[in-house]
Amino acid sequence: MNWICSTCGAQQEASEQAPECCPICEDARQYVGWAGQQWTTLEELKGRHRNVITEEEPGVWSIVTEPTFGIGQRAFLIRTEEGNILWDCIALLDDQTVRAVEELGGIGCIAISHPHYYSSMIEWSDAFGGAPVWIHEDERDWLQRRSGAVRLWVGDTASLPGGATLIRCGGHFNGYQVLHRAVALFAGDQPQVAMDRRWTSFLYSYPNMVPLGAEAVQRIVAALEPFEFERLYGAFPGKTIREDAKGAVRRSAERYLQAIGSSLTDFTESPQQLVVELYVRDVRASTEFYQRLGFQVERAEEHFVALNWERSRLLLEEIPGQPEPPSTVVANMRILVPDVNHYWTLCQELGLRVIKPVDDRYYGLRDFTVVSPDGLGLRFATPI
Template sequence: MPAFICITCGTQYAPSAQPPAHCRICEEERQYVNIDGQQWATLDELRESGRYSNRIEQISERIYSITTAPKFAIGQTAYFIKGQKVNLLWDAVTFLDEETSRFFEQQGGIDAIALSHPHYYCAVAEWSEEFKADVYIHEADAEWIVNPGSRFELWSGKSLQLSEEFTLHQLGGHFAGAAIAHADIGKGIVFSGDVIQVASDRNWTSFMYSYPNMIPLPIPVIKRMKQDISRLVFDELYNAFDRKVAPDAKEKVLKSADRYIQALNGELFDT
């Protein structure tokens, strides 16, 4: 049976004879149903269309970005980080083809896949099976797994160390289990998905409950996230849409949290 994919959010559902009646990811207030209505595809259909490919770019000695072109669904960027002992894929994209598989095989494979939040679960079960990689999802977001793979690992608490270099940290905010990845490389690197979103002005970031529907987070949540972020050491931050904050990324994220709080308190501007 085919595993149907929602073309608006890119989430792949468990195999079924017919497409699901609804996409529960899109019908939730942090996402949206396409204005043309719910539509479905399969990974085979995407491959056979000949339209899509994954653009893989080396952005540093050990980091590669992966983005599907032309844009499919949300259009997020995933990151492949080559570790000393563990090769990590941070977040994922829906599209997977032979060319993509060959690239990762040439790089030594993928050992672990860590996901920031449910909007990027996409077709991760396919990726997990293809590369025999364990998938790490915070248990607070387990209810959003609509196509559970055999290698899915639910983690709990505030952090999970995957290796000497890679640690996951639960920040909450965008989702209850929303997480970021910290890489102990150079002066420290954070991969934030859009749990921490990079602004058009790369000196600032923001934090939202819903980006497409523009629902902000409350002040107490931002204060808690700021406190958790302040414990980390990092100089660079990569988000899910090819945006980078560097140098002094930590200082800029903390200043951004303060500005967000001032704005909600009515202290930042007078209009």
């Protein structure tokens, strides 16, 4: 019998007697129920619960168990032209759910954010023709039930059918992964959508309220930076940010880090930050360029735009008849970032003229310098 933990919903390897403990719940990020370790079975769940499938947007459905069981997360069925993806998982799978999912196109592959949502993923895989289950290699030891359907992957990103991408963020778990497709990010627990659905947060343990450190949050933001997303689907029913989700994650990370006495870069003190004022020929074109690099607009007028990067500010003023930028750079704006290699790739994609290629410097930074269309030198750097 494949016992299911009543607290986290993780299904175990087959055994005649219930296991003594659930390794996932024994971990500091989870907890053993107040009444001690309790077990159930899939058959018992079928008699007490049902799944509700809700269309969240065209081609995306959430699947939620009612009454709530275990952690209470929702799974998502994501339709693609190359087969549907099941994102995250829930413990209950019954005949009615199988029929409903088949009517929506079935399941081509499964991907799970982290061990807390492994639940009955092998049951789901078996029910849909052995659909591969994508798990990051770093979470191999957390697998509670083995199967040839499990596909362990390594690295920072992996491509799934239909243009979807798995992104390893780390943080909550070393191999924590999120799913990006089109303009939506399916995040599970991290970034966790807050109750007001305008902010997110980051924790090592949610039930035990243990925060993540600054470096982990910086890595999460850096991992998500290359991807554009307007919507963010969190783990729990209703926990969805439907507009400007990427901006919400970045603002939330800065707020979180400030609350724990850090910042998104945490490399310089506030008095060291400078305000750079730049005269430009076309303020709209210049603004679009700096936004692509990650600057945020804080004020915009017809001929003037104020942008910021953490606590640094860049002011653009359009001057009629402004001459072409000089062929040589006379000043740089240094921008400290968590991952300089990402920005090196981005600047190459933008075709910017390189003054100094990326390299480790004797002064303790890995950096590079490029020229903006306005003639401003931009030096991106990460401490070694």
